[in-house]
Amino acid sequence: MNINNRRYTGSKYKLMSWIKGLLEEHCVDCNSFFDVFGGTGVVTASVIDMYQSFVINDFLFSNEIIYKAFFLQEAYDQNKLDNIAKAYNEIDKSKLKSNYVSKNYGDKYFKMEDAKLIGYIREDIKSKKKKGEIADKEYYILLASLLYSFDKSANTVGHYEAYIKGKEIRTDFTFGLIEPIDLQGKNISIYREDANKLAKSIKADIAFVDPPYNSRQYSRFYHVMETITKWDKPSLTGTAMKPPEENMSDYCRSAAPKTFEDLVKHLDVKYIVVTYNNTYNSKSTSSKNKITLEEIKAILEKRGKTLVFEKPHQCFNAGKTEFTDHKEFVFITKVGEKDA
Incomplete structure (x- = not known):
């Protein structure tokens, strides 16, 4: 079984071709990749060929074991x-x-x-x-x-x-x-820590941020x-x-915007890449995002020039919630660069 052969809410597996293209075009001269909320590990696995060193983190015990099984050399x-x-x-x-x-x-x-x-x-x-x-x-x-x-x-x-x-x-x-x-000689560090705390001790070229956004x-x-x-x-x-x-996780509570801003503030990277899906107006309270698209953009723009990309994408649905016009968003912030 490969790393993507599991069922997981919010998995980016089907979006990785699009995301990789955005990384290649907009995140230049990068050698290291920090997967802040690793989830399935699919993102890191998909970009193994693009960078030399990796940091992957998730606070679930099961995901930590999965990372060690797939990535530890x-x-x-x-x-x-x-x-x-x-x-x-x-x-x-x-x-x-x-x-x-x-x-x-x-x-x-x-x-x-x-x-x-x-x-x-x-x-x-x-x-x-x-x-x-x-x-x-x-x-x-x-x-x-x-x-x-x-x-x-x-x-x-x-x-x-x-x-x-x-x-x-x-x-x-x-x-x-x-x-x-097989990482083919590349380096990887695996953590199971609170992302906001870990961010204060990690330096990388790219931080990929895909936190939970709703109350689940x-x-x-x-x-x-x-x-x-x-x-x-x-x-x-x-x-x-x-x-x-x-x-x-505080990302699943009303404190999510403040928690996200604290994370973004402390990321020591060249680029911040954030993924987001537009379920903020969901009829289901558990599916409704705790952070709005506008809040994310405003927080990221404090760190630098931020580009926003979107793509239609069918989200996870257990059959109880109706989603229409569902999209996935990717924000790419070049830290320190301001709009002209």
């Missing part, structure tokens, strides 16, 4: 991983005991037997790492592979805010391996991935089986 044994994957797929699910995943997510997010296998595999990956049977990179690959594998069969619309009720849950979980990316907290949207990644087995509550709140 550490040794791993492919034959070992192939054999482990083969063994996982040969397990008789019907003979497995109940475990944390099956007790909490069985016949909800996954078919019960699939949930037992997912829980078994997660525990086995942890055991292999503890016993020293797998290297760090192999651990990251196996865990990311588990996340990608169960995401393909999860009984959801593409996130874990809720599971689909009232229909048969398909039984098609199989364990597949992700395919790490990503730590809650992807809580199943977070819980299985951390594997601290918290008590889960509610119909959606969520853990206690953590990693709640």
Whole structure:
């Protein structure tokens, strides 16, 4: 599986050809790239050929593991991983005991037997790492592979805010391996930090900024991935089986404009590239953007000359919200340069 083979709200995968063209034309003489809100990691993966050094950051534990699996240039044994994957797929699910995943997510997010296998595999990956049977990179690959594998069969619309009720849950979980990316000698630093704090310590040529803009907290949207990644087995509550709140972003609250301005103010870069979609007037309060297009432009123009580009684009829609004339915007600010 490649890095884009997962379902993720706000993924820029289908827009990357357009975005790369804008970067090539308007961000000149650049060698380093700071992916401030890395999300799926698709943006960094798509521009690997364009720059020499990279910084990628996201505050989700699951995304950090995924970055390490795909991007860290550490040794791993492919034959070992192939054999482990083969063994996982040969397990008789019907003979497995109940475990944390099956007790909490069985016949909800996954078919019960699939949930037992997912829980078994997660525990086995942890055991292999503890016993020293797998290297760090192999651990990251196996865990990311588990996340990608169960995401393909999860009984959801593409996130874990809720599971689909009232229909048969398909039984098609199989364990597949992700395919790490060869950086060909390039450098990458991976962080799981508050973006506003990290921005004060990073220097790069380009900062790519794609924050959450509405009230949907990503730590809650992807809580199943977070819980299985951390594997601290918290008590889960509610119909959606969520853990206690953590990693709640101010970008999803009324403080978003002020938080965004603080970030932009402290970016030490030549160019600031911001993506934005126009759901500010959405009928759904959860989809409605916390920052307006006008606010973003005004904040960016304080740092330098800002160009705005737009493209029609079908946004994420779980079926409850009607969007018309949806567009994706890209702002490119040349820091320090003012309009004539």
